[in-house]
Amino acid sequence: MDQYCDGKSKKPGTKSRRCRCSATMLTMLLFVITNSVSVLLSSGAGAFLLRRYKPDSVRLWAWDDSAALLDDLNATHRFQDDLERYMEYKPGGECPSDEALAHQLMRNGCDPLPRRRCRPPSPARYVxxxxxxxxxxxxxxxxxxxxxxxRCKNYSCLAHGGGEFDLRGREKGRWMRDDGALTYSIDGVLAARPNGTVRIGLDIGGGCGPGAARMRERGVTVVTTTSMNSGGxxxxxxxxxxxxxVHVSPAHRLPFFDGTLDIVHWTPELGSRPPPVTDVSLEFAVFDIYRVMRPGGLLWLDHFVFSGEQLSATTDRVGxxxxxxxxxxxxxxxxxEKPMT
Known part of the structure; x- marks a missing residue:
């Protein structure tokens, strides 16, 4: 055991340390509690804040519409045991085979995970x-x-179903033609800008990278986000x-500087059972995409599973x-298009 989120070590004599994985969540918790106290005290309802609550749960009474936030905050307590299991390893040795546990922690909000002082296993007979x-x-x-x-132990097994791992099947033909309706071609999208001005971009929900591969063939460097290696x-x-x-969870702030990307391609239905896109999560995501795009940059929404009216209202509101x-x-x-001014 190396370190834990509660700062305690299960090994006698080991110096306690703070776990860095939940620093962001703790900052949010302190911010919400501080503001809650201010609101309650100023309204004369401070006595509510003194009510007892279970140590494995967080309760706030300041707002009636904070259920989603409370779920996020309480999640930090619910996956404490899983996080301690994740940090149970031999420093300097080989990391445990615990990728499923890591995925579970990331889905629960512990993202990014704390760093560990161990080496992941290397493939035998690497080519x-x-x-x-x-x-x-x-x-x-x-x-x-x-x-x-x-579950599958080779690429042939993964490609058998004809999904994203089958590079010789459906994936190779994607975005090569424009049907005048929902299916856009890459060449048609790039033609919306002067030749050579679309240079770098991001593919959100890009599966195993077919869109990025087609862009690479056209001289465009595209980073592909993956939520988790859950299916393979x-x-x-x-x-x-x-x-x-690049690993980016659905609620993750995009790891790019402001105003840098020429194009963002978003295909939410790719991947294995992504979480549903809600009105709130959509607005946060679109604002963050707007942040990382340069003026004149293109946002390509590809077969987006969402109400057209709601999607239109959100993208218009963002700008x-x-x-x-x-x-x-x-x-x-x-x-x-992100406007030039």
Whole structure:
């Protein structure tokens, strides 16, 4: 055991330390409690704050509409045991095979996870990836992955269902044609800007990187976000293709500077059972996308599973301008522009 979120060590004589994983959550908790006290005291209802509560739960009475926030705050207590299990390892040795536990912690809000002083296991008989551009559409050898954490034990098994791991099937034909409705082509999207001015971008929910691969063929560098390797080693496959995978959870602030990206492609239905997009989460996400895009940058919403009216109201409120807008049965595809001024 190296360290714990409660600052205690289960090894006698080990110096206690603070766990850094939940610093952000603790800051939020202190902010909410401080403001709650101020509101209650100023309203003469301070006695409510003195009510006893269970040590494994957080209770605030300042607002009636804070149920979602309370769930987030209480989650820090509920996954304490899981976090202690995650930090139970031998420093300097090999990390435990606990990827499922890591995924569970990240889903519960412990993201990013605390760093550990251990080495992840390396694949046996590792083989170098194919060179570019061949690597973009080549399934790498099975020996490039440690398969212990996955149901399938090779890429053939993963590709059998014809999903995102099948680089020779449906994935290779995506975004190559424009049907005049919900399906846009990459060439058609890039044509909305002068040649060569779309240079760097982000693919949200990009599966195993087919969109980023097609962009790479056209001289555009696109980072692909992956929520988790829950269905298979998607991050490893993306990297083997010569692309850049980045772990970003659904509630994660995008790890890019303000005003830097030329294009953002968002395909929420890709991936394994993503959480539903709500009005609030959509607004936070669209504002954050607006933040990282440069003036004149493009936001490509691809087969977006959301009400067209709600989506339109949100993107208009954030400040995007429509270049193209298509709706279908419970689906929206759109090409939006961040205004130059």
């Amino acid at each position: 170098q990836p194919a060179p570019l551009p061949k690597s973009l559409w080549t399934i790498p050898p099975d020996t490039t992955v440690v398969w212990d954490a996955y 080693p998607s991050g490893s496959l993306i990297a083997s293709r010569g692309l850049v995978p 995007f301008r429509r270049v193209r807008w298509n709706t279908g049965k419970k689906l929206v595809s759109a090409l939006l």
